[in-house]
Amino acid sequence: xxxxxxxxxxxxxxxxxxxxxxxxxxxxxxxxxxxxxxxxxxxxxxxxxxxxxxxxxxxxx
Amino acid sequence: xxxxxxxxxxxxxxxxxxxxxxxxxxxxxxxxxxxxxxxxxxxxxxxxxxxxxxxxxxxxxxxxxxxxxxxxxxxxxxxxxxxxxxxxxxxxxxxxxxxxxxxxxxxxxxxxxxxxxxxxxxxxxxxxxxxxxxxxxxxxxxxxxxxxxxxxxxxxxxxxxxxxxxxxxxxxxxxxxxxxxxxxxxxxxxxxxxxxxxxxxxxxxxxxxxxxxxxxxxxxxxxxxxxxxxxxxxxxxxxxxxxxx
Numbered sequence: 645x646x647x648x649x650x651x652x653x654x655x656x657x658x659x660x661x662x663x664x665x666x667x668x669x670x671x672x673x674x675x676x677x678x679x680x681x682x683x684x685x686x687x688x689x690x691x692x693x694x695x696x697x698x699x700x701x702x703x704x705x
Numbered sequence: 706x707x708x709x710x711x712x713x714x715x716x717x718x719x720x721x722x723x724x725x726x727x728x729x730x731x732x733x734x735x736x737x738x739x740x741x742x743x744x745x746x747x748x749x750x751x752x753x754x755x756x757x758x759x760x761x762x763x764x765x766x767x768x769x770x771x772x773x774x775x776x777x778x779x780x781x782x783x784x785x786x787x788x789x790x791x792x793x794x795x796x797x798x799x800x801x802x803x804x805x806x807x808x809x810x811x812x813x814x815x816x817x818x819x820x821x822x823x824x825x826x827x828x829x830x831x832x833x834x835x836x837x838x839x840x841x842x843x844x845x846x847x848x849x850x851x852x853x854x855x856x857x858x859x860x861x862x863x864x865x866x867x868x869x870x871x872x873x874x875x876x877x878x879x880x881x882x883x884x885x886x887x888x889x890x891x892x893x894x895x896x897x898x899x900x901x902x903x904x905x906x907x908x909x910x911x912x913x914x915x916x917x918x919x920x921x922x923x924x925x926x927x928x929x930x931x932x933x934x935x936x937x938x939x940x941x942x943x944x945x946x947x948x949x950x
Contacts, residue, residue: 655746655747658757658758658760659751659756659757659758660756660757661756661757661758661822664758664761664818664819664821664822665757665758665760665761667818668761668764668765668814668815668818668819669764671811671814671815672764672768672811672815675807675808675810675811676920678807679804679807679920679924680924682803683924683927683928683931684927686928686931687927687930687931687934690931690934690935690938691934691947691950693935693938694934694935694938694943694944694947695947697938698944698947698948
């Protein structure tokens with residue numbers, strides 16, 4: 645592939661199927677990102693929940 | 706042997722070990738995924754029948770394969786949890802469900818976006834599409850049972866049973882294109898004679914499938930670590946660990 649000859653607008657047009665192709669890839673990207681971000685948020689939630697439980701128990705003692 | 710299984714399947718041991726394992730899946734997933742995308746979008750030739758629209762295949766087929774694979778991992782883990790009471794197996798099953806659901810969703814949506822230009826419709830109630838939709842509902846059912854039953858053991862039992870019964874849907878999905886008349890095309894890769902696909906299309910497809918597989922391995926470990934922490938929250942190792950964070 646020769647970089648200077650590569651036709652980007654043709655590439656993005658996807659032979660007239662741009663909407664279908666790029667929406668598919670966009671949603672795939674979103675699914676990947678959410679799969680990474682959600683467990684990261686989940687980890688923070690679990691830690692703060694357990695911390696709160698520990699504090700509650702210490703107060704009760 | 707049993708002692709060995711007990712040691713390696715203890716959630717604490719898993720928690721420590723998995724942290725080291727995650728980058729070994731995540732980094733290859735990224736590298737192979739980027740290379741697969743490059744080959745799929747820039748190098749693979751235009752399809753003589755479907756034009757450029759076929760490039761959806763590099764997302765759609767790996768996502769669909771993963772939707773089945775993750776379901777089997779979930780059902781087998783749930784089965785191991787039910788029979789041998791191995792806590793880690795239930796953790797893996799519970800961690801797999803949302804990932805599997807997301808890939809099933811992705812397979813359905815990309816299939817729909819591919820169906821519109823090729824078949825003229827976003828959706829038909831044929832065997833392949835319907836059985837894949839049922840798969841999504843099986844994942845949702847599992848997740849609903851997990852989150853709605855207070856007692857963790859009962860939750861694992863109920864959701865595990867659902868996962869195991871739902872396995873009957875897996876061969877139905879796979880063979881649906883042979884057993885029933887459908888708009889969906891037949892297998893092009895997973896069949897016994899040579900795959901009916903150009904090598905320049907086949908290689909990026911297999912690379913993307915491998916990348917998705919590695920991605921799942923990394924993400925399921927992250928989720929399973931959270932799940933293990935939460936489930937073991939009353940045990941000393943979690944208490945000690947949390948206090949250090």
